[in-house]
Amino acid sequence: MEQKEIWLHSLQTVTPQEGYELAIKLSRMGVKSIQPDMEVLKKLRPEYANNTTGLTMASHVIAVNFQTVSAANNYWK
Amino acid sequence: MEQKEIWLHSLQTVTPQEGYELAIKLSRMGVKSIQPDMEVLKKLRPEYANNTTGLTMASHVIAVNFQTVSAANNYWK
Amino acid sequence: MEQKEIWLHSLQTVTPQEGYELAIKLSRMGVKSIQPDMEVLKKLRPEYANNTTGLTMASHVIAVNFQTVSAANNYWK
Amino acid sequence: MEQKEIWLHSLQTVTPQEGYELAIKLSRMGVKSIQPDMEVLKKLRPEYANNTTGLTMASHVIAVNFQTVSAANNYWK
Amino acid sequence: MEQKEIWLHSLQTVTPQEGYELAIKLSRMGVKSIQPDMEVLKKLRPEYANNTTGLTMASHVIAVNFQTVSAANNYWK
Amino acid sequence: MEQKEIWLHSLQTVTPQEGYELAIKLSRMGVKSIQPDMEVLKKLRPEYANNTTGLTMASHVIAVNFQTVSAANNYWK
Numbered sequence: 297m298e299q300k301e302i303w304l305h306s307l308q309t310v311t312p313q314e315g316y317e318l319a320i321k322l323s324r325m326g327v328k329s330i331q332p333d334m335e336v337l338k339k340l341r342p343e344y345a346n347n348t349t350g351l352t353m354a355s356h357v358i359a360v361n362f363q364t365v366s367a368a369n370n371y372w373k
Numbered sequence: 374m375e376q377k378e379i380w381l382h383s384l385q386t387v388t389p390q391e392g393y394e395l396a397i398k399l400s401r402m403g404v405k406s407i408q409p410d411m412e413v414l415k416k417l418r419p420e421y422a423n424n425t426t427g428l429t430m431a432s433h434v435i436a437v438n439f440q441t442v443s444a445a446n447n448y449w450k
Numbered sequence: 451m452e453q454k455e456i457w458l459h460s461l462q463t464v465t466p467q468e469g470y471e472l473a474i475k476l477s478r479m480g481v482k483s484i485q486p487d488m489e490v491l492k493k494l495r496p497e498y499a500n501n502t503t504g505l506t507m508a509s510h511v512i513a514v515n516f517q518t519v520s521a522a523n524n525y526w527k
Numbered sequence: 528m529e530q531k532e533i534w535l536h537s538l539q540t541v542t543p544q545e546g547y548e549l550a551i552k553l554s555r556m557g558v559k560s561i562q563p564d565m566e567v568l569k570k571l572r573p574e575y576a577n578n579t580t581g582l583t584m585a586s587h588v589i590a591v592n593f594q595t596v597s598a599a600n601n602y603w604k
Numbered sequence: 605m606e607q608k609e610i611w612l613h614s615l616q617t618v619t620p621q622e623g624y625e626l627a628i629k630l631s632r633m634g635v636k637s638i639q640p641d642m643e644v645l646k647k648l649r650p651e652y653a654n655n656t657t658g659l660t661m662a663s664h665v666i667a668v669n670f671q672t673v674s675a676a677n678n679y680w681k
Numbered sequence: 682m683e684q685k686e687i688w689l690h691s692l693q694t695v696t697p698q699e700g701y702e703l704a705i706k707l708s709r710m711g712v713k714s715i716q717p718d719m720e721v722l723k724k725l726r727p728e729y730a731n732n733t734t735g736l737t738m739a740s741h742v743i744a745v746n747f748q749t750v751s752a753a754n755n756y757w758k
Contacts (some may be wrong), residue, residue: 304698307756313381316399320406322701322747326740329705331730344733345408348421352430353737355403359437360744362399368756371384371445390458393476397483422485425498429507432480436514439476448461448522467535470553474560499562502575506584509557513591516553525538525599544612547630551637576639579652583661586634590668593630602615602676621689624707628714653716656729660738663711667745670707679692679753 307368315369319362323354384445392446396439400431461522469523473516477508538599546600550593554585615676623677627670631662692753700754704747708739 303325309315331337344350366372380402386392408414421427443449457479463469485491498504520526534556540546562568575581597603611633617623639645652658674680688710694700716722729735751757 302698304696304701307697307751308758311381312384313379316381316402320403323740323744325701326705326743327736329743330739331736336731340731340733340736344737346413346417348417348427349430350733350737351404351408351417352421352427352434353734353741354407355400356430356434356437357737357741357744358403358406359400359434359441360741360748363437363441364744364748364751364756366384366441366445368751368758371441373385373445388456388458389461390456393458393479397480423490423494425494425504426507428481428485428494429498429504429511431484432477433507433511433514435480435483436477436511436518440514440518443461443518443522448518450462450522465533465535466538467533470535470556474557500567500571502571502581503584505558505562505571506575506581506588508561509554510584510588510591512557512560513554513588513595517591517595520538520595520599525595527539527599542610542612543615544610547612547633551634577644577648579648579658580661582635582639582648583652583658583665585638586631587661587665587668589634589637590631590665590672594668594672597615597672597676602672604616604676619687619689620692621687624689624710628711654721654725656725656735657738659712659716659725660729660735660742662715663708664738664742664745666711666714667708667742667749671745671749674692674749674753679749681693681753 307365309365309369312366312369312372315365315372316358316362319358319365322361322365323357326357384442386442386446389443389446389449392442392449393435393439396435396442399438399442400434403434461519463519463523466520466523466526469519469526470512470516473512473519476515476519477511480511538596540596540600543597543600543603546596546603547589547593550589550596553592553596554588557588615673617673617677620674620677620680623673623680624666624670627666627673630669630673631665634665692750694750694754697751697754697757700750700757701743701747704743704750707746707750708742711742 304322307318309318327337344354380398384395386395404414421431458476461472463472481491485494498508535553538549540549558568562571575585612630615626617626635645652662689707692703694703712722729739
């Protein structure tokens with residue numbers, strides 16, 4: 297992260313679905329924080345997008361982040 | 374997600390069982406967000422539906438999402 | 451789930467142990483939601499019931515669901 | 528579970544350490560709910576007690592159950 | 605655990621870092637509850653301390669325990 | 682940890698993104714608490730930074746720590 301870009305302004309979203317999309321983004325940023333090289337990430341993509349273990353693991357991370365975002369929005373009640 | 378479809382309107386459900394079904398849906402949407410190609414997903418299905426590790430991992434993701442949905446509904450008290 | 455059966459009426463239970471049993475049921479229903487064929491599930495059973503990784507993973511899912519059920523019952527205080 | 532034995536009376540404990548022991552018990556009961564045959568469990572024991580992945584996974588399940596027990600005791604404040 | 609030693613007096617700590625250290629201790633005690641033989645544990649150590657999967661799994665368990673300790677300290681606010 | 686360095690002063694951060702960065706730091710400190718030798722860690726890095734399972738597992742740990750940090754900051758509401 298040389299030039300710091302602001303990618304996370306707020307955990308609040310207008311709708312639950314936008315909250316889910318933010319959870320996906322948070323999950324991706326976790327991966328990018330360790331492997332920032334987008335070329336490497338693109339090469340790795342088929343490895344887990346065509347593999348049920350990889351897909352389930354990714355869905356798990358999104359679920360954990362969605363817990364955080366949902367709590368931050370008081371579950372959009 | 375070319376044409377944005379609204380698939381998540383609310384985390385509130387009338388009954389706990391509908392909440393559980395929403396948790397299943399959230400888990401599936403996590404997978405679809407990474408692998409949107411339904412043909413690929415159908416091909417992968419037998420791989421984890423006939424494998425205890427895959428089934429237990431999937432049940433785990435549903436459990437995490439069910440935590441979120443249950444809290445959003447104040448546990449249907 | 452052709453004919454919808456109501457298997458989850460409430461997260462409230464009288465005792466903590468009944469809550470634990472509900473957590474087991476929730477974990478099983480997660481598996482059944484993906485693999486509804488009981489014959490397949492019976493065939494897979496020995497695979498994880500005789501394998502420590504499978505048993506620990508299953509205990510993990512129960513633990514997550516037990517968190518939900520415990521919170522729903524205000525920890526039976 | 529033929530003759531029902533009451534093994535979980537309460538999530539409340541006097542001390543945090545007793546709470547931790549209860550978390551261990553909850554983790555074991557998850558395993559026993561799937562594999563109730565103690566002979567099988569004894570045979571499987573060396574498999575994970577001498578293997579770092581198995582030990583870490585087991586510690587993880589205890590940690591999840593300890594979250595539940597700690598919340599149930601208001602963190603023994 | 606023949607002679608019971610009190611190793612967990614309280615979940616409250618003065619600083620967040622001490623809380624993190626307590627989370628590490630809780631994670632280790634989970635492992636020790638299953639494999640109390642320190643000689644075995646020492647022999648197993650290189651296996652996971654030199655292996656990224658083992659290290660990440662261990663960091664995960666610490667993170668779960670740190671959630672508990674942080675909540676117990678009202679996040680040291 | 683011979684000479685104790687204070688690396689965790691507070692769970693409170695000004696912005697959500699700083700909170701995410703703290704979650705990354707907490708995840709790394711978990712790894713360092715087990716393997717403090719930075720030379721070993723550098724050698725291991727390519728192993729998981731070029732491997733989808735390792736990257737997803739790491740993102741998972743960050744997600745768990747981000748839950749803690751987010752709660753500590755009342756979700757920066």
